[in-house]
Amino acid sequence: MAAGAERIDFVFKVVLIGDAAVGKSQILARFSRNEFSIDSKATIGVEFQTRTVVIDHKSVKAQIWDTAGQERYRAVTSAYYRGAVGAMLVYDITKRQSFDHIPRWLEELRGHADKNIVIMLIGNKSDLEEHRAVPVEDAREFAQREGLFFLETSALQATNVESAFITVLTEIFNIVS
Ligand code: GDP
Ligand code: MG
Numbered sequence: 001m002a003a004g005a006e007r008i009d010f011v012f013k014v015v016l017i018g019d020a021a022v023g024k025s026q027i028l029a030r031f032s033r034n035e036f037s038i039d040s041k042a043t044i045g046v047e048f049q050t051r052t053v054v055i056d057h058k059s060v061k062a063q064i065w066d067t068a069g070q071e072r073y074r075a076v077t078s079a080y081y082r083g084a085v086g087a088m089l090v091y092d093i094t095k096r097q098s099f100d101h102i103p104r105w106l107e108e109l110r111g112h113a114d115k116n117i118v119i120m121l122i123g124n125k126s127d128l129e130e131h132r133a134v135p136v137e138d139a140r141e142f143a144q145r146e147g148l149f150f151l152e153t154s155a156l157q158a159t160n161v162e163s164a165f166i167t168v169l170t171e172i173f174n175i176v177s
Pocket of ligand 1: 019020021022024025026027037038039041124125126127128153154155156157
């Protein structure tokens with residue numbers, strides 16, 4: 001094998017969706033590059049980031065797509081969802097509205113994506129506990145009812161971001177392998 005060449009056993013497309021400013025891009029920056037920036041701007045020209053992880057001795061490349069300011073309802077195009085086998089459905093625990101919009105995002109996702117898509121509901125900004133507007137129980141119940149995985153994360157503190165992606169990738173892996 002040539003120097004630097006990596007053997008990839010699987011490539012999984014995962015999409016990030018949810019309202020603007022909930023932290024999707026920072027969750028992606030944390031997972032793909034272990035970075036975080038307070039004044040994050042929409043990345044222009046880059047549609048996705050990748051990171052390769054090892055699951056059960058296989059090399060799995062996660063290709064994670066981020067919306068570039070298309071978070072208005074129904075503005076995300078079907079190309080974005082095409083081929084996705086996983087989805088991170090993100091709200092901000094300090095913004096009730098971002099949680100109230102989750103059913104719409106879920107409906108849109110289910111309308112566009114494969115029916116076996118693995119979905120993780122993510123309540124981000126768990127470091128802002130003093131500003132919490134969404135009780136963890138509300139989200140847990142919703143996730144249970146809809147058959148979604150659920151975790152609260154902090155992209156800022158790097159809490160549960162890794163777990164969220166690894167859970168989704170492992171579940172996809174178990175389905176396809
Ligand atoms: P996006 O529009 O969903 O991609 O949101 P961004 O990733 O651009 O984040 C929006 C704002 O929230 C930025 O100012 C981020 O620095 C901030 N942010 C993102 N994640 C967190 C987090 O976990 N905790 C806190 N306190 N702020 C965050
Ligand atoms: Mg963004």
